[in-house]
Amino acid sequence: MVSQPILVILMGPPGAGKGTQAKRLAAELGLPHVASGDIFREHVKRGTELGRKAQPYMDRGELVPDDITIAMIIERLSRPDCERGALLDGFPRTVPQAQALDERLAEINWCISAVPYIRVSEPVLLRRLSGRRICRNCGAVYHIEFRPPARPGVCDVCGGPLYQRPDDSLETARRRLQVYFEQTAPVLAYYENQGLLVEIDGEQGIEEVYATLRDSVISMMQVPA
Ligand code: ADP
Ligand code: ADP
Ligand code: ZN
Numbered sequence: 001m002v003s004q005p006i007l008v009i010l011m012g013p014p015g016a017g018k019g020t021q022a023k024r025l026a027a028e029l030g031l032p033h034v035a036s037g038d039i040f041r042e043h044v045k046r047g048t049e050l051g052r053k054a055q056p057y058m059d060r061g062e063l064v065p066d067d068i069t070i071a072m073i074i075e076r077l078s079r080p081d082c083e084r085g086a087l088l089d090g091f092p093r094t095v096p097q098a099q100a101l102d103e104r105l106a107e108i109n110w111c112i113s114a115v116p117y118i119r120v121s122e123p124v125l126l127r128r129l130s131g132r133r134i135c136r137n138c139g140a141v142y143h144i145e146f147r148p149p150a151r152p153g154v155c156d157v158c159g160g161p162l163y164q165r166p167d168d169s170l171e172t173a174r175r176r177l178q179v180y181f182e183q184t185a186p187v188l189a190y191y192e193n194q195g196l197l198v199e200i201d202g203e204q205g206i207e208e209v210y211a212t213l214r215d216s217v218i219s220m221m222q223v224p225a
Pocket of ligand 2: 012013014015016017018019020021128129131132133141142143144146147202203204205206207209
């Protein structure tokens, strides 16, 4: 029997821990980790046309326009590695994005399995964003205080150099949080109305958040009898 694809949408404000948790959960569920921010940063790095269009918005901490973002994610979900589903991180971030995703899912006959929402308060988010460091080589995520690498500035996984995202500066991080509350928070109600939203306390340690997240996603996945 062919099982239904699994589509998990990880929600939460910037700095909530989506990327940290998604990398591990995607590996455990055997699904590709589809992170809109990572895809945009890759395009910016390669200097593609999409990257040139997205960069000014990213630099200001604002959202890339819906038409560009929706087309990019729908194309990504149609690749062969997403045949069995995906773990979405950072998309949808507006109600029109959520509606466009639903229309696409209806066409291909997919259902959303679960929408875990990692809740974290604003002061904690700002501390997390300002101390975040990323490996330039493999994308592993660190925090100077909460998840420091063994050697400062060096990735534990691959030895690559760590960097700070320009949009993690205090000023741009504040703008991103404001944009989140204005444009992305309404998406939570959208999924709550569909009975898909599960709230996770994101202020626990990384391991505790993972255990709670994993258990709630697994309990919402339709397991064939
Ligand atoms: P974070 O992990 O801190 O929440 P992301 O890496 O997900 O940030 O996103 C970085 C930037 O990429 C955003 O500030 C925005 O400019 C752009 N971006 C990512 N996802 C979307 C989206 N779904 N819609 C519009 N813009 C997006
Ligand atoms: P997001 O993708 O939601 O923007 P990240 O996964 O990049 O968030 O995490 C933001 C920062 O907070 C990173 O520096 C990460 O190491 C740190 N972090 C993630 N989860 C926790 C946690 N539960 N407790 C403390 N720090 C965390
Ligand atoms: Zn690395």
